Amino acid sequence: MAGTPNLGERVHLLGSPVDVVEMDEAVARCRAAIDSRGYLQHMSVNAAKLVAMRTDDELRESVEACGLVTADGQSVVWAARLLGTRLPERVAGIDLMHRMLAEANAHGYRVYFLGAKPEVLEAAIANLRERLPNLIVAGSQHGYFRDEETDEVAAAIRRSRADILFVAMSSPRKEHFLGRLGRDLGAPFTMGVGGSVDVVAGVTTRAPVPLQRAGLEWLYRMLQEPARLGPRYLKTNFRFIRMVFAEMATRRSSGPDGAAASAPAGAAAKRAPSDPPR
DSSP states (O other): OOBOOOTTOEEEETTEEEEOOOHHHHHHHHHHHHHHTOBEEEEEEOHHHHHHTTTOHHHHHHHHTOSEEEEOSHHHHHHHHHTTBOOSOOOOHHHHHHHHHHHHHHHTOEEEEEESOHHHHHHHHHHHHHHOTTOEEEEEEOSOOOGGGHHHHHHHHHHHTOSEEEEEOOTTHHHHHHHHHGGGSSOSEEEEOTTHHHHHHTSSOOOOHHHHHTTOHHHHHHHHSHHHHHHHHHHHHHHHHHHHHHHHHHHHHHGGGGGGGGSOOSGGGSOOOOBOOO
């Protein structure tokens, strides 16, 4: 029978930490980091990221260092259940981004956007300003900068005095960027948002809610860009399924203690705190 860990605990799933939180708890943690001027990085994990973490050590270390890690894909929620842990719900990165934008609009948090194409970023910010008239955009920078310009980009973010940094670059570039520089950028809350800015700009559309709940958001996205995403998604999904079944077989062969990898790892795993105020 699947176990139900306490809300706020951290479990480990297929080599990745995952925090057992609902959306409201995730938002509360993000706001607490901003209000205390500490540091919290959010990371959302989906099937593709769990697969990539097996071969990308820097990506794995970046995820492990995050103060808040949530299940982005419905497939992760289902895999956790198959492996003995019930997560309360999926906390998708795009949904958390929209919640934090609403919080910024309501409480005056300064927001910085990094990533996407210049015209996409401009359209996204224009749409957000129309929907959220009190939103303070501290600055923005498209994602097509050269490696040698990274220090200049980081300095611009620090000068902006942003409270929230959204990084709309592809994986693993955004994870590597935040893993190396996140704590030095001055923003108390950072998160990677990938292609979410494209959705806000209207360049791509998000899957209808029934498809999201059915775990088929990946298929909807693939059908929008079949040539680019098709081979990658199919290969990643196959590897993810193999990982889940391999873990299930390992746990069956190891007996009653086989579920340990998905259970909270001692008292230290109960909650991953954000950094103290600076």
